[in-house]
Amino acid sequence: MGKLTGFMEFKRETPTRRPVDERVHDWLEVYEDFPVEKLKTQAARCMDCAIPFCHQGCPLGNIIPDWNDLVYREQWRMAIDRLHATNNFPEFTGRLCPAPCEAACVLGINDDPVTIKQVELSIIERAFDEGWVKPQPPEKLTGKTAAVVGSGPAGLACAQQLDAAKQEVQVAQSQGNGKKANGATAKTASKPAASRRS
Numbered sequence: 001m002g003k004l005t006g007f008m009e010f011k012r013e014t015p016t017r018r019p020v021d022e023r024v025h026d027w028l029e030v031y032e033d034f035p036v037e038k039l040k041t042q043a044a045r046c047m048d049c050a051i052p053f054c055h056q057g058c059p060l061g062n063i064i065p066d067w068n069d070l071v072y073r074e075q076w077r078m079a080i081d082r083l084h085a086t087n088n089f090p091e092f093t094g095r096l097c098p099a100p101c102e103a104a105c106v107l108g109i110n111d112d113p114v115t116i117k118q119v120e121l122s123i124i125e126r127a128f129d130e131g132w133v134k135p136q137p138p139e140k141l142t143g144k145t146a147a148v149v150g151s152g153p154a155g156l157a158c159a160q161q162l163d164a165a166k167q168e169v170q171v172a173q174s175q176g177n178g179k180k181a182n183g184a185t186a187k188t189a190s191k192p193a194a195s196r197r198s
Contacts (some may be wrong), residue, residue, distance in 0.1 A: 002043055006046070012112035012113070017137070018032060044140060046064070046068035047107055056162065057102075057105070058104075059100070060087050060093070063086060072121060076123065079123045080124065080133070083123050088157035088160045089156060089160075090154055094120040099116060101114050101117075133197065135197070136164070138163065142166045149173075150173060151171050155171060
């Protein structure tokens with residue numbers, strides 16, 4: 001996984017945050033762009049753990065060491081396939097998740113953990129840039145309809161899984177306070193990030 005000695009050679013580095021004075025006036029990205037070479041270095045810090053606790057730390061069970069290794073080796077297409085195997089919407093989780101996987105990272109026992117969340121976000125952003133993320137409608141529906149209440153990340157992930165199971169899906173969202181919103185997604189993620197799959 002990654003570079004065998006990467007965790008000893010490289011220190012944790014994260015993207016620079018945009019100034020707070022700017023961020024309080026918009027819903028745009030918090031972090032500035034992170035160069036690919038720096039990202040590869042961070043992915044290289046992932047150790048070949050006997051038991052990768054980051055799997056248990058991640059509520060989705062993401063196969064984190066695998067996609068860290070693929071990013072380090074610049075195999076981006078395989079990285080997004082591996083990420084999508086366990087995560088319906090990494091464009092949301094890469095922005096909104098508090099990253100318990102990083103708290104569970106074995107490297108974090110005596111050093112700063114791997115920058116898992118940044119690697120995840122960079123994989124999905126690269127996939128969108130390359131045109132690898134495309135709608136996958138089922139060829140034939142069962143004729144049954146399922147309703148999903150809530151259009152935040154969990155509701156949309158549920159709807160996507162039902163769609164893959166050939167169900168017609170209706171997603172409903174409460175409009176509390178007279179405001180129409182797309183769950184947590186529209187409030188805490190940038191609008192372009194929340195609407196690219198629609």
